[in-house]
Structures are given as C-alpha cells and as structure tokens.
Amino acid sequence: MGLNELVDAIRMLTHAELIDYAGHCSLRRDAGSFFINSGASVRTSLTTADIVAVDLDGTLVEGTARPPLEFPLHAEIYRARPDVRAVMHTHPKWSTLLTMVGVPFRPVFPQGALLGDVPVLDTPLSVNTREMGARAAAALGAGPALLLKSHGAVVVGSDIVQCFALAIYLEENASRQYMAMQIGSPYVFSEAEQEACRARLASPALFRKAWDHYLAKLGH
Amino acid sequence: MGLNELVDAIRMLTHAELIDYAGHCSLRRDAGSFFINSGASVRTSLTTADIVAVDLDGTLVEGTARPPLEFPLHAEIYRARPDVRAVMHTHPKWSTLLTMVGVPFRPVFPQGALLGDVPVLDTPLSVNTREMGARAAAALGAGPALLLKSHGAVVVGSDIVQCFALAIYLEENASRQYMAMQIGSPYVFSEAEQEACRARLASPALFRKAWDHYLAKLGH
Amino acid sequence: MGLNELVDAIRMLTHAELIDYAGHCSLRRDAGSFFINSGASVRTSLTTADIVAVDLDGTLVEGTARPPLEFPLHAEIYRARPDVRAVMHTHPKWSTLLTMVGVPFRPVFPQGALLGDVPVLDTPLSVNTREMGARAAAALGAGPALLLKSHGAVVVGSDIVQCFALAIYLEENASRQYMAMQIGSPYVFSEAEQEACRARLASPALFRKAWDHYLAKLGH
Amino acid sequence: MGLNELVDAIRMLTHAELIDYAGHCSLRRDAGSFFINSGASVRTSLTTADIVAVDLDGTLVEGTARPPLEFPLHAEIYRARPDVRAVMHTHPKWSTLLTMVGVPFRPVFPQGALLGDVPVLDTPLSVNTREMGARAAAALGAGPALLLKSHGAVVVGSDIVQCFALAIYLEENASRQYMAMQIGSPYVFSEAEQEACRARLASPALFRKAWDHYLAKLGH
Numbered sequence: 001m002g003l004n005e006l007v008d009a010i011r012m013l014t015h016a017e018l019i020d021y022a023g024h025c026s027l028r029r030d031a032g033s034f035f036i037n038s039g040a041s042v043r044t045s046l047t048t049a050d051i052v053a054v055d056l057d058g059t060l061v062e063g064t065a066r067p068p069l070e071f072p073l074h075a076e077i078y079r080a081r082p083d084v085r086a087v088m089h090t091h092p093k094w095s096t097l098l099t100m101v102g103v104p105f106r107p108v109f110p111q112g113a114l115l116g117d118v119p120v121l122d123t124p125l126s127v128n129t130r131e132m133g134a135r136a137a138a139a140l141g142a143g144p145a146l147l148l149k150s151h152g153a154v155v156v157g158s159d160i161v162q163c164f165a166l167a168i169y170l171e172e173n174a175s176r177q178y179m180a181m182q183i184g185s186p187y188v189f190s191e192a193e194q195e196a197c198r199a200r201l202a203s204p205a206l207f208r209k210a211w212d213h214y215l216a217k218l219g220h
Numbered sequence: 221m222g223l224n225e226l227v228d229a230i231r232m233l234t235h236a237e238l239i240d241y242a243g244h245c246s247l248r249r250d251a252g253s254f255f256i257n258s259g260a261s262v263r264t265s266l267t268t269a270d271i272v273a274v275d276l277d278g279t280l281v282e283g284t285a286r287p288p289l290e291f292p293l294h295a296e297i298y299r300a301r302p303d304v305r306a307v308m309h310t311h312p313k314w315s316t317l318l319t320m321v322g323v324p325f326r327p328v329f330p331q332g333a334l335l336g337d338v339p340v341l342d343t344p345l346s347v348n349t350r351e352m353g354a355r356a357a358a359a360l361g362a363g364p365a366l367l368l369k370s371h372g373a374v375v376v377g378s379d380i381v382q383c384f385a386l387a388i389y390l391e392e393n394a395s396r397q398y399m400a401m402q403i404g405s406p407y408v409f410s411e412a413e414q415e416a417c418r419a420r421l422a423s424p425a426l427f428r429k430a431w432d433h434y435l436a437k438l439g440h
Numbered sequence: 441m442g443l444n445e446l447v448d449a450i451r452m453l454t455h456a457e458l459i460d461y462a463g464h465c466s467l468r469r470d471a472g473s474f475f476i477n478s479g480a481s482v483r484t485s486l487t488t489a490d491i492v493a494v495d496l497d498g499t500l501v502e503g504t505a506r507p508p509l510e511f512p513l514h515a516e517i518y519r520a521r522p523d524v525r526a527v528m529h530t531h532p533k534w535s536t537l538l539t540m541v542g543v544p545f546r547p548v549f550p551q552g553a554l555l556g557d558v559p560v561l562d563t564p565l566s567v568n569t570r571e572m573g574a575r576a577a578a579a580l581g582a583g584p585a586l587l588l589k590s591h592g593a594v595v596v597g598s599d600i601v602q603c604f605a606l607a608i609y610l611e612e613n614a615s616r617q618y619m620a621m622q623i624g625s626p627y628v629f630s631e632a633e634q635e636a637c638r639a640r641l642a643s644p645a646l647f648r649k650a651w652d653h654y655l656a657k658l659g660h
Numbered sequence: 661m662g663l664n665e666l667v668d669a670i671r672m673l674t675h676a677e678l679i680d681y682a683g684h685c686s687l688r689r690d691a692g693s694f695f696i697n698s699g700a701s702v703r704t705s706l707t708t709a710d711i712v713a714v715d716l717d718g719t720l721v722e723g724t725a726r727p728p729l730e731f732p733l734h735a736e737i738y739r740a741r742p743d744v745r746a747v748m749h750t751h752p753k754w755s756t757l758l759t760m761v762g763v764p765f766r767p768v769f770p771q772g773a774l775l776g777d778v779p780v781l782d783t784p785l786s787v788n789t790r791e792m793g794a795r796a797a798a799a800l801g802a803g804p805a806l807l808l809k810s811h812g813a814v815v816v817g818s819d820i821v822q823c824f825a826l827a828i829y830l831e832e833n834a835s836r837q838y839m840a841m842q843i844g845s846p847y848v849f850s851e852a853e854q855e856a857c858r859a860r861l862a863s864p865a866l867f868r869k870a871w872d873h874y875l876a877k878l879g880h
Contacts, residue, residue, distance in 0.1 A: 020873065042869070042872045042873060044877060069860075108320060109344075110344065110371065124770065125853060126770070150768060176316070179398075182843065183323060183402065184321025186321055187321070193343075209260065329590055329591070399537050404540075406541055407540050416566075429462070432461075433460065436484035436485045549784075550784065616753075623841045624760075624761025649700065650681045659705075
C-alpha cells in the first residue's frame with residue numbers, strides 16, 4: 001500500500017506539473033533503505049514496477065532498474081532525519097522562480113504557514129554525490145522544505161500524504177507570492193497569524209483532503 | 221432541485237478553479253437553517269449525498285457528515301441578510317491577489333459593475349467562530365460580495381444561479397484588473413457606465429446564460 | 441454549408457476562449473439580411489438550430505429565437521461595408537487588455553501585419569442601438585478590425601474562413617504585444633516588413649490552414 | 661522508423677504549442693536531400709503521408725505535396741552543417757518574446773546550458789529564399805540553436821530525439837528567464853556551472869527521457 005501511494009503521489013505531482021521528465025519521490029523502507037522511482041521511469045505512466053529499493057549508499061536492495069542519479073539527496077536526508085518517512089524532489093515552476101531572483105519564500109496564504117521561511121541551497125548543481133546530499137540535508141535542517149537555487153524543491157514528511165500536501169502548499173504559496181509581486185508587495189502573515197494557521201491546518205484529515213482532491217483530478 | 225443546483229454550482233466552481241480542496245456553497249433552507257457541502261467532501265466528485273443541513277448555530281438538522289468549520293461565515297450572513305438565499309465561499313486566485321497587495325477591486329469590465337466596489341475583511345484568518353462570522357457579515361453589509369484578505373471571497377445572491385454568475389463575474393473582473401495593472405492603469409467604469417451595465421446585465425436570463433455556459437463545460 | 445461554417449467558427453472561437461457566454465458571429469445572407477447565432481444560444485454546444493436570420497433593422501426573417509441584443513453592431517457594418525460577408529464579435533482577453541490601459545495595438549508578429557493599426561471605439565458600453573452600431577461601423581472604417589474599449593473586438597472578412605483567421609491573428613498579436621511589454625518594449629514591424637508580411641500571408645490557403653488547425657483541435 | 665519519429669516530433673511539438681498552424685521539422689535523407697512535412701499539412705493530425713522529400717534546391721524527390729515555403733531554412737543548414745541530421749523550426753512563445761524586446765537568451769536552468777548563448781537572426785521576415793537560408797545558417801554557425809527575431813526558433817541535432825529535446829529545453833529556459841525577469845534579475849549559470857550541466861545532461865538517455873515524457877502526454 002505504501003508503494004501504491006508513492007506511485008500515486010508521483011503521478012499526481014506530474015499531473016500538477018511539479019514533476020516533469022525528471023523528479024523523484026521516495027518512501028523510507030527501514031532505517032537504512034528507501035523506495036524510489038527509477039531514474040529512467042516515465043513519470044506520466046508510472047507503475048509500482050518502476051519503484052526500486054536502495055540502501056543509503058545507493059546499493060540496490062530490491063528491483064533491477066537503476067536508481068536516479070540524485071539518490072544521495074534522499075539518502076542523506078533519511079540519514080540525518082529519523083523522523084522523515086517520505087522525501088519528494090520536485091521541479092516546481094513558481095518556487096524555483098523565487099530562487100532565481102533571490103526573493104525569499106514567505107508565507108502569504110494560510111497553507112504557506114506550514115512551510116514557514118524556507119531555506120535555499122545556494123547552488124544550481126545536481127545533488128548527486130554524498131557530499132552534496134549532506135549539504136542539502138544540512139540546509140534543510142529540521143524543517144519541512146528546502147529550495148534548490150534555479151533547480152527545484154525538496155519536501156519531507158512523516159508520511160506520504162503529508163509530504164504530498166506540503167509539496168502542493170509550497171508551490172501554491174510561491175505562485176501567489178510571485179503573482180502578487182507583479183502588482184505590489186504581498187502581505188506576509190504575522191507570526192501570530194502563521195501560528196493560528198498551523199494550529200488549524202497541520203491536520204492529517206486536511207492533508208488527506210488535498211490528496212483526495214488531486215487523486216480525483218487524476219481520474220479525469 | 222435546489223440541492224442539485226447547489227451541487228452543480230460547486231462542481232462548476234471547482235472546474236473553473238475558484239474552489240479547490242476547500243471552499244463551500246450553501247443554500248438557505250428556511251429562516252433558521254441552510255444546506256451546505258460537508259467539510260470532508262471532495263469537491264471534484266461531489267454529489268447530493270455530500271450536502272448536509274445545519275441551523276445557524278451549526279447543529280446538524282439533516283445528514284450525518286460534519287459541516288465545514290467555516291459554517292459561521294454562512295450562518296451569520298443568513299442571520300443578517302433575510303434577502304440572501306445562497307452564499308458561496310470561494311478561493312479565487314485573481315480576486316485574492318488584489319487583497320494581498322492592498323489594491324481595491326474596481327469595475328473594469330461590464331459584468332464587474334454588478335459587484336461595484338467590493339469591501340475587504342482585513343484579516344487572513346479563518347472565519348470559523350460566530351464572532352468572526354458576524355464581522356464578515358458586517359463587512360459585507362448590503363452588498364453582493366466581500367473579499368477576505370489573502371484568503372478568498374464570499375458572494376451572496378437571491379438564488380443559486382445569480383450567486384454563481386456573480387462569483388464568476390467577480391473573478392473575471394479581478395483577473396482583467398490584475399492583468400491590466402501589469403502594463404498600465406486600467407480604465408475604471410464611470411458611475412454612469414456602471415449604472416448602464418447594471419441596467420442591462422442584472423437579468424435572470426443572463427445569469428442563467430453564464431450558468432448554462434459553465435454547465436456545458438462540465439460535460440467535457 | 442455557410443451555416444455549418446458559421447457554427448464551426450463560433451465553436452472554434454469558444455474553444456479558443458475568444459468567445460465566452462456571450463459573443464456572436466454573423467454571415468451575410470443578402471444585401472439586407474444576415475445569419476447570426478441567437479442571443480440565448482449556448483456557445484459551447486452550438487448547432488445550426490441556434491442560427492437565425494435578421495434584416496438590418498433586426499426583424500427576424502428566418503428562425504424563431506431572439507437575435508442578440510447587439511445585432512446593430514453587425515447590421516450597421518453590413519450596411520456600411522458591401523465588401524463584408526462575415527462579422528465576428530469576440531471577447532478576446534489580450535486584445536481587450538490593451539484597450540483597458542490605452543495601449544494601441546501594433547503589429548509585432550508576422551500575421552499581425554494583416555490587421556495593421558487597429559482603431560478603438562472609445563466607450564465600454566454595449567453596441568445595442570442603431571446609433572451605436574453606426575458609430576462602431578464608422579470607427580471600423582475600411583479596415584479589418586475594431587477594438588471596443590474594455591469590452592471586446594470586431595473582425596470582418598470577405599468570407600468566414602478569412603474572418604476567423606483574422607480574429608485569431610488579432611488576439612495572437614495582442615497576446616505577444618502584452619507579454620513583451622512586461623519585460624521591455626516590443627519591436628514594431630516597419631512599414632516595409634508589414635508590407636512583405638501582407639504580401640505573403642494574405643492568402644486563402646493560409647487562412648484555411650489556420651481554420652483547419654483549430655478545427656482539428658475541436659476534435660479533441 | 662525515421663519518418664515515424666519525425667511525425668511524432670511534430671505532433672509532440674504541436675501538442676506542447678511550440679508549433680501551431682505553421683512550423684516544420686526535417687530529417688536528413690542523404691547528403692543532398694531531406695524529409696519535411698508539407699506546407700499544407702495540418703500539424704494537429706499529421707501522419708507520414710504528410711512527409712515529402714526534397715533536395716537542397718527544393719525539388720521534390722519523394723511524395724506529391726508542396727514542401728513548405730521556408731524549405732531554404734532547412735536546406736541551407738543541411739548544406740552548411742554535415743553534422744546535422746535533424747532541423748526543427750518552431751514558433752515558441754517564450755523564446756520569441758525575448759527576441760521581441762532584445763533580451764539575449766541566457767542559461768538560467770540546468771538544461772539551458774545545452775543551448776548556451778543563442779544567436780538571433782536580426783529580421784522578422786520569412787526565411788524563404790536561398791539567400792535568407794544562407795544568412796540563417798551563417799547566424800546559426802556551429803551551434804545548436806538560432807532565434808529568429810519576432811518570429812521563432814531553429815534547433816538542430818545529430819538525430820531527431822536530441823533535436824526534439826533541445827527544442828523543448830530552449831523554450832523551457834526562455835520561459836523561466838522571461839518569468840523571472842518579471843520579478844527581478846534571473847541568476848545566469850556561471851561558465852563552470854554550465855560546463856557541469858553539459859557534462860551531465862548531454863546524454864542520449866536523458867534526451868530519450870524527455871522524448872518519452874512528451875510521447876506519453878500525446879497518449880492523453
């Protein structure tokens with residue numbers, strides 16, 4: 001069931017154009033390994049057969065296809081963050097635009113408060129070595145998300161549904177922030193407002209609602 | 221038939237992306253109660269089974285699902301406005317962008333004149349208490365629409381079809397106002413032009429035409 | 441066959457979002473009458489049964505449905521322009537945005553040269569009287585297109601296919617002009633370049649190609 | 661099989677809106693001739709029957725339909741560049757917008773590094789004579805792409821799959837560059853970063869992945 005959810009998440013992120021011909025999502029398998037879509041998998045027609053399992057050094061432990069070259073991004077986050085059970089690396093348009101011009105991500109709509117102020121990894125290069133993965137994990141720190149300059153985003157969660165919802169919220173907030181910047185200076189939620197939003201919105205039922213909404217869209 | 225229309229309205233607003241994984245529409249049932257889609261309902265696949273009835277204090281009077289947490293937004297408007305028979309709370313992109321940067325909504329295309337100058341509730345927080353609902357109802361006053369800062373919109377009508385058409389017109393006007401602001405300063409209709417537009421466009425037949433247009437789109 | 445083409449043109453313009461829940465296209469029937477879609481017709485599901493014929497004073501000569509309130513826009517153009525056999529009144533987003541901020545339409549891409557410098561009717565009010573129709577026809581002059589301030593566009597042609605292609609080219613040029621204005625000042629084709637474009641592009645075969653391209657899209 | 665790939669490429673580029681009612685792609689047949697879609701072919705419903713073969717002077721050597729008027733654009737590139745086996749002439753929105761305002765294309769996302777700094781042919785006129793074709797080929801030089809001012813783009817490759825991927829990357833990079841310019845000044849990849857991107861991304865397997873991604877979209 002975890003693998004089905006992983007596949008659904010990738011398909012929904014592809015349908016929502018947060019993932020294109022690249023991008024990968026992973027699910028922790030145990031302390032030392034995780035499931036991830038293979039490097040060559042076609043995101044628009046993914047099935048569980050495209051999922052492999054690798055250990056934190058990239059050695060294949062289930063499946064036969066090659067893991068993506070950026071597996072260290074996932075591996076080093078799983079190593080550094082025992083609380084994380086899902087990692088999604090997306091190529092979201094709006095979030096990335098903010099990093100391209102050096103504008104910090106700020107919470108400008110209610111769900112954005114769940115992300116807070118998102119750090120940026122200050123290099124556009126691929127995260128495909130253990131050293132780069134460790135840099136990304138350090139930049140992520142204890143937070144839910146990291147932006148990769150002129151490249152993409154990484155979102156983590158304690159389960160796939162939460163991780164997916166946060167990946168969607170990140171991009172929705174960035175989209176609104178970008179759009180508002182074109183005609184003025186967007187209102188940034190106060191600390192008290194962010195706290196109120198988090199108290200109300202950090203709920204498994206609401207994460208599931210976002211998930212179900214996108215799952216219904218896939219049916220079209 | 222009222223409930224079918226309520227469901228159609230929500231489905232059309234979802235298809236038009238004015239409603240996403242949240243958002244709710246209601247229909248007055250009698251002086252002290254109204255129909256509304258349940259909090260957990262998936263907007264993309266809504267049926268009349270997702271509709272419940274609650275009284276103005278939120279007590280369920282028909283159905284078993286939980287009403288949305290923001291029911292007080294609807295309840296306090298029904299309490300304050302006996303003329304209102306339908307309330308739609310949407311999350312429209314363009315209208316909300318105006319509130320994020322403090323730009324007032326102004327009529328810049330013919331149908332926009334039916335909305336006039338739309339007030340803004342000056343808080344991004346959820347309208348989920350009787351007190352907040354009363355604040356929103358007071359801000360709405362006798363008008364057809366209210367914007368919620370960095371959050372969304374509320375549109376009211378004397379029936380569902382009119383309410384739906386106004387919800388669409390609000391967003392279309394906001395979209396044009398936003399877009400025009402990117403390359404200049406949009407022409408705002410004069411009072412006389414607004415009056416002429418209202419005289420011509422405030423017609424049940426034209427509201428129905430907008431409704432039928434969106435209903436036909438759902439068929440795709 | 442003329443009526444089928446008229447219906448196809450309206451359906452293609454609706455699909456391309458140049459026509460929404462309003463908008464109408466007409467075809468000259470003889471010196472004193474024309475075919476047009478009825479006022480109440482739903483553009484997304486139009487058939488030849490939605491077409492009526494009216495004389496230049498708006499008297500129904502074929503069919504039973506009511507002609508659109510803006511029939512004088514068509515009637516006065518047919519009266520003033522014996523060369524015109526098709527008139528399309530659309531609500532195109534980009535072209536209208538230019539009029540909202542007072543930016544003149546300029547040829548910035550090859551097909552735009554077929555429109556040249558397009559005049560603007562300086563009122564946002566509906567063209568629903570003979571007097572207003574005559575003002576619009578005068579503003580159009582001998583040209584192929586007229587913009588209606590904060591309202592829409594009118595394109596005329598010597599046949600439906602040409603008229604449709606020009607309606608598409610008008611909006612494509614306006615879209616590019618608007619988009620370019622957001623990052624700079626778009627290059628306007630020189631008189632010699634416009635002349636070269638007109639010599640090459642004012643061809644029935646190329647108009648038909650644009651038509652066939654959009655017709656194929658309808659099939660999706 | 662080459663012809664099937666040529667047809668697929670045109671259909672994918674049309675679906676992605678890089679090609680509209682015009683635009684043509686070609687495949688080298690031998691030192692002195694190439695395959696290309698006919699001038700009148702409808703891009704949205706293309707089949708191999710729409711492909712003809714012409715020599716470098718435009719004489720038909722296979723098929724009966726007329727080659728496009730801009731065949732010299734292809735012919736002169738094949739004459740000047742023995743390494744080129746595929747040429748795609750598209751009408752991409754974002755790339756062309758940059759040329760309309762005189763903003764040079766710069767690599768601002770990883771795949772953009774495969775294009776580098778793309779030259780611009782400084783005339784909006786059609787490339788439909790041998791002289792114009794030679795000017796375009798000279799402007800292209802030894803590079804992978806050329807922009808045509810206020811008109812479109814030309815991308816070349818050593819095979820169809822690579823050429824298609826580069827055509828997509830060109831437009832994706834331009835889109836990001838344009839969008840970022842609306843809210844600031846986009847970060848341009850350093851020479852070292854571009855070199856690292858090229859080393860990683862100039863791979864037949866990755867070109868094929870972009871191809872497969874778009875091919876799967878066609879299936880929808």
